[in-house]
Amino acid sequence: MTENEKAKSYWKENIRYVFILMLIWFLVSFGAGILFKDFLNSIKIGGFKLGFWFAQQGSMYVFVVLIFVYVYLMNRLDKKYGYDE
Template identity: 60%
Template sequence: MAEGANDKDYATGENERGYWRANIRLLVTLMSIWFLVSFGAGILFRDFLDQWSLGGYPLGFWFAQQGSIYVFIALIVIYVRQMRKIEKRFGLDGE
């Protein structure tokens, strides 16, 4: 009896580790994208991006003022959708 419980605990532990591994991987990916867009495009690569314009404004300025906000909202939507898939894959979707 103890052996069966131990197997279940092991499976649950592996499931939890897999869930958190997928969750952290998603967070690191999305936060890296956000960093590249907000800090990279808005500050580091601003001079290069200012060669082009969007809506009459230099592209680097646009990313610093508007683009990073739009990307952040898109990343929130992507996070929610991906977390639903991850939760479903690991049986944590509440169904």
């Protein structure tokens, strides 16, 4: 595999990870906070409706977790293609 092919494969896999993680965040923030709000509001956690919780705090927590997942995935990807330090 040439260096150019290696870089293209690396970038393609990186974009795929970003797309999947952003899709998860979209589903949690927009889906759980707005689209599925009525269904989730029938569930209560700590006295708060779950739809309200996702709209106010849940999407931020998921975003922070996704940052750590992205770092983990990129470290693995760097090692796979030999770009690690």
